[in-house]
Amino acid sequence: MTDPLGQSQVLPYLIGLSKQGYSFDLISFEKQERFNKNNTTISKICQENNIEWHPLFYTKKPPLLSTLYDIFRMNQLAKKLHAKKNFTIIHCRSYISALIGAGFKKKYGTKFLFDMRGFWADERIEGGIWSLKNPVFKTVYSFFKRKELDFFKEADHTVSLTYNGKEEIESWEIFKHAKPAITVIPCCVDLDLFSDPTSINESLKKKLGISPDTFVLGYVGSIGTWYMLPEMLQYFKVFVKKNQSACFLFVTNENPEYIQAKAKENGIDAKHIIVQSCLHKDVPEYISIFDASIFFIRPTFSKKASSPTKQGEIMAMGKPLICNAGVGDTDMIVQKYQAGTVIEQFDEKTYADNCTFEKFNVEKTIEGAKDYFGLHLGIDRYSQIYQALVNK
Numbered sequence: 001m002t003d004p005l006g007q008s009q010v011l012p013y014l015i016g017l018s019k020q021g022y023s024f025d026l027i028s029f030e031k032q033e034r035f036n037k038n039n040t041t042i043s044k045i046c047q048e049n050n051i052e053w054h055p056l057f058y059t060k061k062p063p064l065l066s067t068l069y070d071i072f073r074m075n076q077l078a079k080k081l082h083a084k085k086n087f088t089i090i091h092c093r094s095y096i097s098a099l100i101g102a103g104f105k106k107k108y109g110t111k112f113l114f115d116m117r118g119f120w121a122d123e124r125i126e127g128g129i130w131s132l133k134n135p136v137f138k139t140v141y142s143f144f145k146r147k148e149l150d151f152f153k154e155a156d157h158t159v160s161l162t163y164n165g166k167e168e169i170e171s172w173e174i175f176k177h178a179k180p181a182i183t184v185i186p187c188c189v190d191l192d193l194f195s196d197p198t199s200i201n202e203s204l205k206k207k208l209g210i211s212p213d214t215f216v217l218g219y220v221g222s223i224g225t226w227y228m229l230p231e232m233l234q235y236f237k238v239f240v241k242k243n244q245s246a247c248f249l250f251v252t253n254e255n256p257e258y259i260q261a262k263a264k265e266n267g268i269d270a271k272h273i274i275v276q277s278c279l280h281k282d283v284p285e286y287i288s289i290f291d292a293s294i295f296f297i298r299p300t301f302s303k304k305a306s307s308p309t310k311q312g313e314i315m316a317m318g319k320p321l322i323c324n325a326g327v328g329d330t331d332m333i334v335q336k337y338q339a340g341t342v343i344e345q346f347d348e349k350t351y352a353d354n355c356t357f358e359k360f361n362v363e364k365t366i367e368g369a370k371d372y373f374g375l376h377l378g379i380d381r382y383s384q385i386y387q388a389l390v391n392k
Contacts, residue, residue, distance in 0.1 A: 001028050001046075001053065002038035004280050008309060009187055010093070011045060016379035018050040022386060025052045025081050027074055027097075032057055054081070064140065067096070075100045082108065089113055089389050095120040095144060098151045105154060111389040114155035118165070121145050122302035127225040152180045156392065157385050159185050162328035165305030183385055186329070188378035189312035191370060194284050197318030197362065201285045208249070208274055210289070215246040218290035218319075220283060220310045223254050226303070228296035228324075231346045233266040235294065235322065238351040240272060250275045251286045284317060292320040292357065296343065299326025312373030315339050318366050320357040337361070337368030 001011060006028065014024055026046065035055065046053040056073055059066040078090070078100055089111040092101035098114050105112040121144035124130040130137035152158060152169060158180050160166045166182045169175065202212075210216060217236055223229050236248045248268075250259055256275035263273045278286060287293065293314045297303060306328045314321050315333075321340035325331040331342045338361035341354045 001026070001042045001055070002030050002034040005309075007042075007280060008190075011042075011051075012188075012190060012375055013379055013382055014051055015045070015049045016375065017382055017386070020379075020383055022383075023050045023052075025054060025085060025087070027054045027056065027077055027081075029058050029070060029074075030055045064136065071096060071099060075103070078104070082110070089386060091115060093117060095147065095151070098155075099147065102147075102151060102154050105156070111156045111392065112154060113157050113159070113385065113389065114151045115159040116151070116165075116305065117161060118305040119148075119302040121148060122300075126298070126300040126302050129225075149174060155180065156389050158182045159382075159385070160305060161186050161307035162305055163332075164328050168304050183381055185378045185381050186307040186373060187309040187312065188375040189309070189316055189369065189373045190375050191316055191373075193281070194287070194313045194316040194369075197288070197366065200288050204285055205289050208276065208289075210247060210249075210274070211245070213245065215243045215291045216249050216289055217246060218249045218251065218287065218293045219295065220251045220287065220293065220313065221295075222252060223259075226297050226306075228298060228346075229259070229262055230266060231296045231324075232294055233263055233268060234346075234348070235296075235343070235351045236272070237266055237268055238348055239355050240268070242352075242355050247272050247274055249286070249290070251278060251283060253277045283313065287314060287317045287319060290314075290317075290319050292322060292340070294322040296324045296346070297327045297330075299324060303327045312369055315365050315373065316369035318362045320360040320365075322354065333368060333372055337364045337371075339365040339368055 001007065014026065018024065035057070043053060054077060056077065059069050074097065082104070087110055090101045090104045091113045092098040093115045094117045101112045101114065104110040121141050125132060125141060130141055132138045132141065160169070160182050161184070163184050166184055169182065170179050205212070217239065219232065240246045252275065254275070259275050260270055260273055263270065276286070295308060295310060297306070297308065303326065308330060311321065311330060311333070315337070321334055322343065323330050323334060323340065324343045334340050334342055338359050340360055341357060343350055343354060
């Protein structure tokens with residue numbers, strides 16, 4: 001919960017649901033450094049919203065064995081809490097916690113909500129974290145792919161981030177005659193925080209040394225495993241030929257030297273690249289100075305079930321989006337709401353053909369953010385699931 005993801009994609013839902021009368025015991029694993037920095041803030045938020053937070057710390061070494069140990073610790077704590085509280089629903093975010101949720105259903109009859117968050121085992125392979133050439137990882141992958149089917153079959157309800165992911169699951173032969181109950185809830189955005197696209201923070205532009213007539217192409221968030229930095233830089237290289245004063249502003253905690261080095265490798269002058277970090281609450285101010293925003297994500301099988309958090313934030317701010325096809329529902333949403341341009345091929349000609357935004361419609365883009373990514377919609381859908389499970 002002390003990571004940005006927990007603060008944007010867990011706590012806001014729980015806060016909204018607690019206002020509807022639900023109470024929560026929240027078990028999370030934390031990184032020691034972030035916990036030390038943000039513990040007081042998160043504890044206060046939880047105390048004010050009927051959330052009892054039970055943080056644990058990751059065990060990092062040795063690989064795999066440390067994960068097994070963490071699963072054991074989580075299960076022991078969950079059983080201890082259940083003995084006191086007699087939980088009605090166990091809401092499991094992703095596959096590791098789902099191992100415990102499935103066990104609770106069998107042993108205690110607790111309703112099991114599988115909030116899958118993506119095809120986790122395939123992400124580990126496609127992201128290069130596990131190698132199928134390694135017999136240990138191959139065994140672990142096979143185990144989780146078997147458990148994945150068990151989770152879908154045993155869960156009282158499943159949450160998918162995308163319609164693309166839901167359709168993929170429903171197409172499997174094992175579900176030909178009895179499809180699992182799946183609700184789509186994308187990564188939602190607080191529309192009260194990400195709003196007012198007409199308000200541009202001119203003082204921030206000045207602080208960053210960006211002149212008023214400079215076109216700002218923006219990127220928000222970490223680079224990590226899935227985001228295609230070289231391809232995004234190659235797009236900008238083509239873009240800057242047509243817009244010579246343009247700059248590429250990265251709002252990220254990544255090492256600026258790494259991004260500058262990659263830009264140099266792609267033949268981009270350092271004067272066009274700006275790298276700036278900020279707190280999540282300040283991200284809207286940075287997006288306000290974007291003229292357009294970009295993200296390219298590796299379009300692999302596991303990404304069918306991915307919902308980039310930044311998409312809703314960018315659309316809510318009324319900014320044109322340049323994205324690639326083949327990732328969750330991203331391209332469908334952009335095309336439906338005229339929210340920017342979709343890149344079908346990663347080549348110079350395609351980039352050159354997509355350097356203008358004639359089809360962009362700011363009103364429809366903001367409408368799309370409200371229709372698809374509004375936090376209140378996600379809270380309402382979770383509430384409907386909870387009510388159905390309580391009455392089941």
